[in-house]
Amino acid sequence: MFEFNVAAFANRLANLPERPVLAKAGTHSRYLQENVFDELKQDHQVDLLALDFDAFTFQDLTPESRSKSLAQHNSAWAKCFNRFVKQTHATPQDEQAFF
Amino acid sequence: MYEYDYEGDVLGTLSVLKLLKERQPARFESIRKNFKTLDWQYMEELAWEATWELFDDVENDFVPDYETDVWTVKDKAIDQFWINIQKRARASGSYSDVACRELVRDTLAYFLGASSYTIGQMECYMHGGSASVKMWLSPDIYEPTLFGADVVTLLRYLQAENDKSAARTKKRKSKRAKIIEKEAA
Numbered sequence: 001m002f003e004f005n006v007a008a009f010a011n012r013l014a015n016l017p018e019r020p021v022l023a024k025a026g027t028h029s030r031y032l033q034e035n036v037f038d039e040l041k042q043d044h045q046v047d048l049l050a051l052d053f054d055a056f057t058f059q060d061l062t063p064e065s066r067s068k069s070l071a072q073h074n075s076a077w078a079k080c081f082n083r084f085v086k087q088t089h090a091t092p093q094d095e096q097a098f099f
Numbered sequence: 100m101y102e103y104d105y106e107g108d109v110l111g112t113l114s115v116l117k118l119l120k121e122r123q124p125a126r127f128e129s130i131r132k133n134f135k136t137l138d139w140q141y142m143e144e145l146a147w148e149a150t151w152e153l154f155d156d157v158e159n160d161f162v163p164d165y166e167t168d169v170w171t172v173k174d175k176a177i178d179q180f181w182i183n184i185q186k187r188a189r190a191s192g193s194y195s196d197v198a199c200r201e202l203v204r205d206t207l208a209y210f211l212g213a214s215s216y217t218i219g220q221m222e223c224y225m226h227g228g229s230a231s232v233k234m235w236l237s238p239d240i241y242e243p244t245l246f247g248a249d250v251v252t253l254l255r256y257l258q259a260e261n262d263k264s265a266a267r268t269k270k271r272k273s274k275r276a277k278i279i280e281k282e283a284a
Contacts (some may be wrong), residue, residue: 026100036109036137037101042151045136053117058255061114063107064100066214066248073213 025067029060111244112146113135114251119149123253126152147243150250167219167238175230176257180206181230191232200225207232210253215245 120127134145156173188194204223219237
């Protein structure tokens with residue numbers, strides 16, 4: 001029977017790799033403000049052929065709500081996973097277990 | 100951020116187009132010439148069409164029983180991710196084909212359902228080193244800009260993971276080569 005090693009567990013926790021950020025907080029692009037949004041506010045069309053797609057980054061294209069909604073999505077998946085894990089044995093078994 | 104009520108839709112569409120320019124430049128030019136402008140009348144159609152062009156290979160079918168479309172996509176980023184998952188599992192000594200398939204499926208489901216209910220059901224089919232993803236669309240939900248943003252996040256995540264895997268492999272090979280060189284000397 002395996003014993004739960006608190007020290008090993010705590011050490012593992014302390015050395016966890018940094019959690020990857022799926023969507024960094026958005027940044028404001030002056031180029032997008034002037035060439036896209038200010039035009040749209042005045043009911044003008046934005047010329048796709050003239051728009052320079054290298055003048056802004058993906059971070060400039062991340063709305064403020066996106067990182068929050070991804071964090072909520074992440075939390076929902078973690079809760080779902082926890083629900084499955086609760087149904088499994090705490091110690092290793094000799095048979096396969098399916099959720 | 101840009102003081103515009105529907106900036107989420109505009110930013111989603113632009114992110115799809117930006118990634119399309121990186122991944123499929125010829126298709127990007129074709130879409131740009133086709134639509135010419137970014138305006139509200141055609142924005143959803145633009146986002147929808149551009150999103151599916153992001154994948155290397157796309158097939159579309161209509162399922163009369165469910166009154167919905169089924170899209171099957173293949174992409175080298177998904178193939179490489181599947182190959183890398185298998186390699187890592189084998190290297191760890193605990194390889195399970197089912198577990199690897201479920202991991203790929205869960206990763207895709209995680210991203211494709213992040214902010215949109217566009218996908219009603221999804222299945223992944225793996226054969227050798229390639230994977231295809233079949234998506235049944237929700238019959239009464241159409242959120243092209245949100246779905247497009249989710250696809251962009253997915254593909255960028257897969258590319259980043261594949262790049263990390265390639266860097267790890269390169270580092271290991273370089274280390275091994277140095278050891279062999281040292282032993283030979």
